[in-house]
Amino acid sequence: MLQAIGLTSMPRRDRPPAVDDLTFEAPPGAVTALVGPRGSGKTAALRLMLELDPGRGLTYFRGRPLCRIAQPAREIGVVLGDVPGHPSRTVRGQLRMLAAGAGVPAARTDEVIHAVGLGGLEGRRLGVLPRGAERRLALAAALLGEPHALLLDDPGAGLSPAERVRLHALLRAHADAGGTVLCTTRDAKEAVRNADRVVTLDRGRLVAAQDADDFARTRLRPRVAVRTPHAARLAAAVTQEARAARRPVEAVTQDGSLLLVYGGDCAQVGDTAFRHGVPVHRLTEETEDAGPAAPEQEGAAVPADGPDRGADRPVSAPAGRQARRAVRRPVRSPLRPLRYELRRVAGIPSTGLVAAGVLAVSAVLAVLLGRGGGTPLPAALAAWPDLLPLPPAALGAGLLGALSFGEEYRHPALAAGRGAVPRRLALLLAKLAVAAALALLLGALTAGVDLAALRLFYGADLIAVPDNWAGMSASWLGLVVGCAWAGVLGAGVFRAAAAGVAAVLFVPVAFVPLLRQVMSGPAVRSVAGLPSRLGEFLGPRWAPSLDRWFAGALEVVGQPAGVALALTLTVLLCAYVFTGLRGQARW
Structure with a gap:
């Protein structure tokens, strides 16, 4: 019910x-x-x-x-x-x-x-x-x-x-x-x-x-519609014969050639037209909508059980299918939003187009930066010239993250008819996980393609892999993942992909310069050496390979860009929780 x-x-x-x-x-x-x-x-x-x-x-x-x-x-x-x-x-x-x-x-x-x-x-x-x-x-x-x-x-x-x-x-x-x-x-x-x-x-x-x-019975009036070139003449004849037979009839002419007769049937109107020699081009019975509050028409020839509803009603399912079959209940699983997000990403061409564009632009920029020989290898591999606030891979990861929520609000398919996108924590975690996976893949592919392009143009001897590649890789992947998450949260908070891209650009354009001014100003104490102190605080060392990656991650956190990105993500996450996780549809 x-x-x-x-x-x-x-x-x-x-x-x-x-x-x-x-x-x-x-x-x-x-x-x-x-x-x-x-x-x-x-x-x-x-x-x-x-x-x-x-x-x-x-x-x-x-x-x-x-x-x-x-x-x-x-x-x-x-x-x-x-x-x-x-x-x-x-x-x-x-x-x-x-x-x-x-x-x-x-x-x-x-x-x-x-x-x-x-x-x-x-x-x-x-x-x-x-x-x-x-x-x-x-x-x-x-x-x-x-x-x-x-x-x-x-x-x-x-x-x-x-x-x-x-x-x-x-x-x-x-x-x-x-x-x-x-x-x-x-x-x-x-x-x-x-x-x-x-x-x-x-x-x-x-x-x-x-x-x-x-x-x-109370709203529809049956009537006879007659198409004839002598509608007024037939209306007078129908009214005259109905008055003689003491039958209530109402005849209305429209457009000069259409006659609507209320209170009669096709046989009576057709016989009257034949007796008076009136040619008839169309003769049919139909019903008229009398309006939501119209009373029942007196004298109208409405059957006691209403119009024939069975004549036009579609045939229902066979008798063997009348009983409702046992349905499969939806699966309760934390992987539901993750499967949804994976199919959402794979079902549109924008993901592949953005990734292909990022790889192509990065390869060209890497070759141009390596031409002069004065650009450090990390900047060449990241294809990050000074004129760009972020490398193409980070911008592409941020754009993909922004589209993950921006497309939900532009084409709200997830909760069609149930309001805006369900901003549940499970959906947010799924989008963050998929965005991080795409960012890691895009970052690894970009570094590999740029390295291959540099070796192809300038030779393998000139472009050697440095010893601190683990720390550099951690810094690089942390940057692209952070930009992707900033795009997701920015678009989720402000409900637009453009807002997600703006949140990504806000970190290098506005926040990092401001943070550098604050950190470089006169102070009694300094945050220099923060990565090493964090490593000591977190306990004993692990395997040498994991230790190098961990040290690289701590170095990213200790940099102004890393601090700015972490603070931006924290603010966006708090804003998302404050504005979104309230009374929406459930997963």
Whole structure:
């Protein structure tokens, strides 16, 4: 049972709230439609139920509020707006990424692809999908976790008639299997054909909550539509004969050639046209939406049980599939966000393009720096000229880190329909781990490529590996990993990739010069020798190889750049914890 109690959105300036004290229920095993004209508050009501917009009220999903549901993907499937995914990602890649985040087996991806009719489009990129395929992809994402409740905002928008039939058949099968379906629509006739219960909204307030048959009887007026070049003449004849037979009939002409007859049927209108010699080009029975608060029309020929809803209703699932099958529960594992992040990184071309660009630029700069012979080998291997605040590898690592959160906020696929990116600690740790791994790989590849380029151009004898290569390597890898983490945290705090890049550049451009001034000023005591004192404080030495790496890491920490980077990361992490880890979706 889905229960919405007292939903009220925040009041708008000089206007009433979009949703005002809305209370209704959507029972399991039934399709419930929220019906109303544009601006009636249908979408706002869904967003309040999902805690996306500020407001008052409670929503219970099988007796539990949303904040108490440990596995939202298992309980609620949501379709709101377009597919929020990166346009370069494929259909299968998008669903596999979401499946990893929800703890759903990857095999479930192919099941939902075929269930919604996306077979053959698995390799298409999201940016080139047609409108109908986008809506089906959104529904596939909602079905990934095999949820009990489906909340869909106008799911048939942009679909062809055949696709709508298939969509409503899928929703009907979900309801027949015991699930709850709540969808919005502006078409009252579509709600009558496909829903079991109809909740009518007008200006954010509840008008009626009733069965579909009762809704059809009180809101839809049957009428006969006649297309004829003599609409006024036929209207007069129909009215005259109905008055003689004492039948209540209303005849309305539109556009000079369309006649709408309320209170009659096709046989009566057709016989009248034949008797008076009026040519008829089109004669059909249809229903008119009388508006959300329109009373039942007196004299209208509405059947006692409402319009025939079975004629246009899609066929539900076979009887053998009516019982809800045993579903696979999402896996509770700390590796879920890590798998999600790995699939997110591997599913877009920007990662490879940034890495290739960094390697190419670094090789060119290394050759140019080694040409003069006066550049120290560490600077040549890092391709770090004085005119750049950071080497290309550090800038590339920071950019990849910034994109890890920046793309989440630009294309919020992780929690589609559930608000912004879930800023949980597990997701942050996963992004930091993947960003560090990419930074280490990029740093090692850059040093190797630059060394190979220098030896190729200037010979192996001129470019020799120094004895303190372990300390240099620790300094180099610590720099690229620190920049990557600064990009992750900066983008996570300020919710934009540009902010993450700015956080990376802030360290060498602003913080390091300021810190050098502070450390070089007159003082009674000095921090010189900090690395050696840290080594003594941390205890006995280890193996010689580990000792060299450890000494290199301590040397990085003792440098102004290392201190500035560590302080920046600490401030960003505290800001992330303060602003992000509050009341968001759970993993």
